Amino acid sequence: MCMRSAVLVAVATLAVATLAVAGPNPAGGTVSGKVTYEGTPAKMKPIDMSKEPSCAKMYTTPQLAETVVTGAGNSLENVVVYISAGAPDDPAPSTAAVFTQKGCRYIPHVLALQVNQELKIQNEDQTSHNIHPLPKINREWNKSQPPGTPPISEKYDKAEIFPVKCNVHPWMHGNFAVLKNSHFAVTGDGGSFTLPNLPPGKYTITAWHEPDETLTQEVTITGSETKTVNFVFKLKPY
């Protein structure tokens, strides 16, 4: 190779190396979009809390189960949207992810957190609950949490999405999504999500809805643009 090409190659390599080493660009790209459904969603049944009067009395109308929560414009709530490939693993943040039992319900219904991030579970009810997460890859433990006891602190060291339930109150169901990196969102009312601060690269975005429906799409970020990625889940009434 002649001298000039060699120099060009050296400069190019240096430039790429600088970009790679520079760290995430705070003004990086964004992936945003909306999660909707087509088909007929199952009708959510009202919950009978009569066996737990201390919770039943907190509600004037019966609460609905949260297995499928839909909204205006066919939007779908409680969908975890995360990057399943293309992003490196991130260290766990120092703040805890909080899971609350209140009114014999789980708040939030789906909690997304990172591998090894502290999970803080609190009981704000007048009744005991037992927290029984049901992972297949992580440890399965089951702890009682009476009212007035301190929050339970736990963590999970493997990425996995799994349900959590209370055995004493069979209508209580939730989900934990333990994820490898910090790019995730859980859709709320309206079904929209945003994943900001993405360095340039090719990403696989996965949308998960309980119990185990997933959709994936690929997206490429080149700079600080916003790319729109929408997901449409097919729902059945049963």
Add this chain to the structure above:
Amino acid sequence: MKITKFFVNAALALVLPAALGAQQADQAAPAAKPNPHMESHVGDVTGHSEAGANLYYRYCWGCHGARGDGNGENAQWINPLPRNFVAAVFKCRSTITGFLPTDEDLYDSIYRGFITSNMPSWKALTTQNRADLVAFIKTFSARWVSEKPGEPIKVPEEPKVTLESIKHGKELFTKLECWKCHGPEGRGDGPSASTLTDSNDQPIKPYNFYTGYRFKCGATNHDLYKIFITGVDGTPMPSFADVIKPEEAWDLVHYLRTLQIWHPSPELALWESTPEGSAVVKAERVRNTDTGSGIHP
């Protein structure tokens, strides 16, 4: 005639081995295992998985399955289902919830069997046999290599049985809301009892202190103590380790023994020697029997 017979025989000779082969393939030995060579240590006995393999495929695989996943050919008729060694979630442990049992825990489970289930007691085998089986069970899950078994819990010395201890145990039973599943008299008829499911979504019943005196995980006060401190993993029974003090836990044990009104125990005798206890136990012996005559159902 002879030619037809020849062809029929030839056809059978071709078809039968294939059919039998398919059946055997179903129950063939498992493919690559995560940790094919394991040891167990029980007291001063060392068990080896190679020896355990022969015993397993003679005595255990009919229920627990060739792959150790609880899916043996008998499993479809059994409730509760046989233990799934691949998932490696065990009920009877001396380690805290979520952690693997010790070799001794597994050994004791094989020795005792599980009352009110299809798992028999294997007292008939030798100590070495049982230790070898423990070693072999550990070959079914990679957890035995990637995780250490948990630290066994520390069980303090049992204090003397006193009326105060029993009364305090009753307060704990109410405060910790054991009655929600086990029922106010421990008959397994609490408000949540009928909706309980285990970790495989199979219906499961809470322990009934009225009809039983042995537990799935033993029969002594020490075993009872361990049950609610370690929790029964894979079932609705949680661990109360973080919410009950070790001394208080013995009070709960003493109270629970007074619920087992058909099983003589020092706790029950002491409780019955009081007017209040005597009245309660007499009433419980009569309640809900077919004839009301107080005969044990």
